[in-house]
Amino acid sequence: MIHALKVMGDYVQDKTESSFLSQVVENPNSNGKYNTVLVVLFNNDAELKYQEIQMEEFTKKKLDKYAYVYGNPRGGDLTPTSKITKLESTYSRIQRPLKKLVNKIKKQDELNQEEETIIEIFNLFQDEELKDKIYQELEVISYDDNAVLTIALQENDQIKYVGDFNKFTESLLDNYEKGFYFKKSYNKAEKNSVGKNNKCYICSKEKDKTYGYVGTFAFYTLDKPGFTTGGFNRGESWKNYPVCSDCARTLDLGKKYLEENLSSRFSGINYFIIPKTIFASETETEEMFEILGDLEDKKKLSLEKENKKSLSGSQNDLFQMMSEFKNYVNFNIMFYEEINSAFRILLYVEDVLPSYIQKIFAAKDKIDKDELFVNLQGKDGPFKLSFTFNTISNFFYVNQRGKQDFTKFFLEITNNIFSEKKVSYDLLINRFIYHIREKFINSQSYWLDNLKALQILKFLNKLDLLNQNGKEEKSMPTVDSEYKKNIVDFLDEHNDVLNSNSKKLVFLEGVLAQKLLNIQSSERDGSNPFRARLNGLKLNEKIIKRLYTEIINKLEEYDKNYYKQLEELIADYILESNLSEISNNEISFYFVTGMNQANKFNFQKSEEE
Numbered sequence: 001m002i003h004a005l006k007v008m009g010d011y012v013q014d015k016t017e018s019s020f021l022s023q024v025v026e027n028p029n030s031n032g033k034y035n036t037v038l039v040v041l042f043n044n045d046a047e048l049k050y051q052e053i054q055m056e057e058f059t060k061k062k063l064d065k066y067a068y069v070y071g072n073p074r075g076g077d078l079t080p081t082s083k084i085t086k087l088e089s090t091y092s093r094i095q096r097p098l099k100k101l102v103n104k105i106k107k108q109d110e111l112n113q114e115e116e117t118i119i120e121i122f123n124l125f126q127d128e129e130l131k132d133k134i135y136q137e138l139e140v141i142s143y144d145d146n147a148v149l150t151i152a153l154q155e156n157d158q159i160k161y162v163g164d165f166n167k168f169t170e171s172l173l174d175n176y177e178k179g180f181y182f183k184k185s186y187n188k189a190e191k192n193s194v195g196k197n198n199k200c201y202i203c204s205k206e207k208d209k210t211y212g213y214v215g216t217f218a219f220y221t222l223d224k225p226g227f228t229t230g231g232f233n234r235g236e237s238w239k240n241y242p243v244c245s246d247c248a249r250t251l252d253l254g255k256k257y258l259e260e261n262l263s264s265r266f267s268g269i270n271y272f273i274i275p276k277t278i279f280a281s282e283t284e285t286e287e288m289f290e291i292l293g294d295l296e297d298k299k300k301l302s303l304e305k306e307n308k309k310s311l312s313g314s315q316n317d318l319f320q321m322m323s324e325f326k327n328y329v330n331f332n333i334m335f336y337e338e339i340n341s342a343f344r345i346l347l348y349v350e351d352v353l354p355s356y357i358q359k360i361f362a363a364k365d366k367i368d369k370d371e372l373f374v375n376l377q378g379k380d381g382p383f384k385l386s387f388t389f390n391t392i393s394n395f396f397y398v399n400q401r402g403k404q405d406f407t408k409f410f411l412e413i414t415n416n417i418f419s420e421k422k423v424s425y426d427l428l429i430n431r432f433i434y435h436i437r438e439k440f441i442n443s444q445s446y447w448l449d450n451l452k453a454l455q456i457l458k459f460l461n462k463l464d465l466l467n468q469n470g471k472e473e474k475s476m477p478t479v480d481s482e483y484k485k486n487i488v489d490f491l492d493e494h495n496d497v498l499n500s501n502s503k504k505l506v507f508l509e510g511v512l513a514q515k516l517l518n519i520q521s522s523e524r525d526g527s528n529p530f531r532a533r534l535n536g537l538k539l540n541e542k543i544i545k546r547l548y549t550e551i552i553n554k555l556e557e558y559d560k561n562y563y564k565q566l567e568e569l570i571a572d573y574i575l576e577s578n579l580s581e582i583s584n585n586e587i588s589f590y591f592v593t594g595m596n597q598a599n600k601f602n603f604q605k606s607e608e609e
Contacts, residue, residue, distance in 0.1 A: 029060075077094075082150075105167070121153070177248075212242065295321060311361070325354040333349040356418075366462055392410060429583070451596070506591045515598055
């Protein structure tokens with residue numbers, strides 16, 4: 001991970017040849033809503049004086065010149081460049097860093113021309129009459145959206161912005177680098193961690209100074225003794241992970257690149273992809289540079305495509321892009337969360353090959369075309385159900401308020417899928433029926449949830465990742481009519497999930513139960529009291545056998561038993577099945593699946609054949 005960040009940082013520096021300042025400054029218009037810059041312009045051609053308010057359009061090309069870095073609400077930003085919130089407070093805000101810098105300059109024995117100019121600009125702001133004049137001019141300027149406020153100096157027909165003053169940039173860079181060796185903890189204990197004349201962990205070179213707080217990602221905290229070499233002496237933390245100034249900057253640049261280019265959301269969870277090359281170390285950096293360039297190109301093309309395939313359900317899905325590589329590169333996938341600036345790895349999957357991602361997409365494509373999931377009727381018209389990992393997370397309540405969180409199990413399944421390990425069939429069935437049963441009891445629609453559950457089982461079977469044990473021997477029932485043949489053909493078509501006589505038995509009984517409920521609802525103005533006999537979908541072998549006779553008796557009572565051949569098939573499966581070999585949750589799940597698929601069995605009424 002750290003090595004990959006170093007390579008990414010080197011790549012950015014090689015690609016852009018950006019200055020160190022570019023790494024430090026921030027974009028005040030990152031949200032696209034601060035498109036105007038108001039410049040309080042001073043002139044120093046003869047004597048230093050206020051000239052005017054200059055309004056210009058924001059451009060990224062001037063980020064180094066604006067030199068914006070957010071500070072904090074009380075202390076102001078780190079330079080005299082701020083985003084305008086309320087004009088009065090922002091006008092005061094840009095003067096605070098100016099005052100801090102002037103106080104620092106005045107402690108020096110000798111001043112250069114630039115330092116004297118900065119003091120003069122500050123003194124002009126102390127003139128109440130001039131300060132009010134500038135504010136009033138700012139007040140009457142109209143602009144669309146929001147604006148940034150900064151200062152500049154015109155000198156010899158050239159304008160010097162904040163970032164053109166060495167003193168401001170030095171202050172920024174010093175403050176940035178300070179974060180690598182200085183920490184203030186919650187109890188206000190301050191400590192520097194600087195090693196001298198030792199080897200950098202990253203580049204393995206002897207350096208005059210190495211720093212101890214180069215966190216990059218806050219995997220550990222130095223406020224806890226167990227994480228710190230030498231116990232609780234945080235000043236000695238450089239011994240734990242010594243990093244030189246150059247490598248610290250490069251790692252930080254790599255982190256920003258990773259966050260901006262190789263990160264996205266996956267079923268409500270943040271993740272990174274980290275490419276790895278299989279080439280020897282002497283050519284690795286060169287190959288990684290090419291891979292990162294290819295990733296950028298593929299990402300642009302992927303985002304431009306309409307109806308883009310997605311595994312994650314996110315618009316910015318990185319998996320399609322990963323699948324387009326050959327196996328000379330593989331990927332690590334890191335799922336993580338950040339809470340109160342602490343970085344927590346939830347799951348780290350290593351060495352995922354592009355060819356395997358292609359295999360996952362092929363399984364997805366095949367399942368998406370299954371007749372169970374196309375031409376579905378919704379309130380807005382026909383639609384098809386496409387598999388993503390959100391289909392799985394739907395049953396594990398990932399980041400869902402008011403629900404018990406089963407994220408741990410979802411991540412376990414995700415890990416097994418990407419690592420080509422078997423997924424627990426029992427875990428899935430238990431989650432499926434728990435979720436569906438809750439909706440059934442509360443009279444909520446569970447039709448789509450049941451389809452999603454079937455889609456998951458079919459997807460995992462396609463990848464041969466489902467660990468089902470104790471499969472029964474399958475035998476063919478007596479097929480002596482077109483009606484029965486249609487039913488058996490359906491069962492055979494979906495034998496990837498209906499893969500035992502017991503499952504087929506409870507599935508068909510679920511179909512029969514739904515046929516009765518439909519008739520009852522029609523006869524009783526929407527009421528179907530037989531629903532209460534389904535025991536809240538908490539079914540077992542005894543209940544299944546009871547329901548079979550009860551359903552037939554009810555159909556006879558209504559004089560609408562159109563399903564005698566279906567009943568004969570169920571009777572055949574009763575003789576050929578051993579329900580004790582499947583769990584009660586399986587019985588409940590395949591029964592409700594039959595109820596859900598009852599509309600597929602609208603053949604000619606069997607008693608009329």
